[in-house]
Amino acid sequence: MKTRINIQSIKSQDVKDYSYAILFFVISAFFAFAIIKPVLSVAISLQKEADELKTINETYEKNISKILELQSDLESIREKKYLLEKALPNKPHLQEVINDIQQAAREEKILIQILGIQGTNLKNSQNINGLITISAQLNIKGNFTQVNRFIHNVSGQKRIKKIISVKMIQDKIVDGDDNLNLSMIMEVYYNNNEL
Amino acid sequence: MNSYNINLLPKKKKQLTDKLFYFLLHYFRYIIVITMNVVISVFFYRFSQDQKIIDLNEAFKQKQEILLLTLPQLEEAEAVEFKTKEIRKLLTYQDDFFKKFDYILSITPSDIRITNLSIDKDIVLIQGSAESLISIRSFNKRLRQFDGLSYSQIKSIDKNSTDEFDFYIEIILSKI
Numbered sequence: 001m002k003t004r005i006n007i008q009s010i011k012s013q014d015v016k017d018y019s020y021a022i023l024f025f026v027i028s029a030f031f032a033f034a035i036i037k038p039v040l041s042v043a044i045s046l047q048k049e050a051d052e053l054k055t056i057n058e059t060y061e062k063n064i065s066k067i068l069e070l071q072s073d074l075e076s077i078r079e080k081k082y083l084l085e086k087a088l089p090n091k092p093h094l095q096e097v098i099n100d101i102q103q104a105a106r107e108e109k110i111l112i113q114i115l116g117i118q119g120t121n122l123k124n125s126q127n128i129n130g131l132i133t134i135s136a137q138l139n140i141k142g143n144f145t146q147v148n149r150f151i152h153n154v155s156g157q158k159r160i161k162k163i164i165s166v167k168m169i170q171d172k173i174v175d176g177d178d179n180l181n182l183s184m185i186m187e188v189y190y191n192n193n194e195l
Numbered sequence: 196m197n198s199y200n201i202n203l204l205p206k207k208k209k210q211l212t213d214k215l216f217y218f219l220l221h222y223f224r225y226i227i228v229i230t231m232n233v234v235i236s237v238f239f240y241r242f243s244q245d246q247k248i249i250d251l252n253e254a255f256k257q258k259q260e261i262l263l264l265t266l267p268q269l270e271e272a273e274a275v276e277f278k279t280k281e282i283r284k285l286l287t288y289q290d291d292f293f294k295k296f297d298y299i300l301s302i303t304p305s306d307i308r309i310t311n312l313s314i315d316k317d318i319v320l321i322q323g324s325a326e327s328l329i330s331i332r333s334f335n336k337r338l339r340q341f342d343g344l345s346y347s348q349i350k351s352i353d354k355n356s357t358d359e360f361d362f363y364i365e366i367i368l369s370k371i
Binding site: 020023024027028031035036039040042043046047049050053054056057060061063064067070071073074077081084087088130131148151152155160161162163164165166167168169170189191 | 217218221222223225226229230233234237240241244245247248251252254255258259261262265268269271272274275277278279281282285286288289292293296300308309310311312313314315316
């Protein structure tokens with residue numbers, strides 16, 4: 001009797017409807033996972049790729065506009081660029097350093113007693129990037145005004161010189177004028193980047 | 196007048212194929228339609244996206260070429276920037292050095308005679324002679340007033356044979 005009731009209930013309209021609904025959802029789920037999901041993931045990946053390319057393009061565009069600005073800046077300073085080359089050349093140009101010091105001494109009418117340059121090693125410096133230091137040591141004789149003006153003159157030249165140490169010793173008074181011995185160490189630089 | 200539909204035929208038992216057809220026609224068609232809609236939409240979307248990606252790729256390559264061509268200018272700009280930065284640093288050092296050097300020389304009283312002035316990095320040593328102690332003290336006091344000096348001290352004062360005072364001052368400059 002009990003089994004009969006159960007079979008009856010299975011055959012009822014409600015159970016049939018639910019069975020169809022469940023089957024519908026199961027098949028829907030299968031289609032969603034097996035067909036719709038891969039197709040949508042392809043669409044999403046395409047969208048993502050397009051977005052990434054768009055972002056990269058925008059970045060490149062910004063970079064190009066920055067480079068254009070840079071080009072116009074470079075053009076505007078092109079005429080004065082030689083000053084940079086004079087101040088920090090790409091080669092040691094030792095003769096220029098010596099000439100600069102001699103010229104300053106000539107202008108102030110003082111005598112260079114010793115001029116020594118050290119610190120450059122052309123063979124080894126090929127592999128070093130950046131500033132390379134050349135040390136120049138000089139001893140000169142003159143009165144206070146001459147010596148003072150010489151120091152300012154040398155520092156004011158286009159090739160940049162960094163004064164490391166200055167030693168002024170009074171030698172003797174000649175005709176009421178102080179006679180000084182100036183011993184000075186300075187550094188000049190060059191840039192090893194071949195640009 | 197009411198009409199009645201009376202069917203006295205026995206109800207036909209549904210076969211499995213009937214049930215399957217019933218399911219296909221009533222339920223499965225929705226699944227198929229929705230799936231097809233999605234697939235077709237994505238198909239067309241893919242067309243448009245593919246074209247967009249091709250265009251973007253082309254633009255990207257062009258821009259890359261432009262950037263590659265401007266690489267030497269970029270390197271030139273980098274070199275200019277590097278030099279400018281280094282020159283600015285060196286000039287700042289030079290300015291600071293001369294500010295201190297000129298200050299020391301400018302405040303030296305006229306009755307003080309400097310016999311030895313040594314400036315080595317951030318240490319300044321001054322040796323000289325003066326007629327009075329007051330001059331030496333005022334010189335040292337004025338040295339201390341300068342911002343760039345962190346320390347100044349009279350190390351020694353001796354009276355020499357000509358009744359003058361030989362002094363020795365050490366100054367420590369603040370780091371340039």
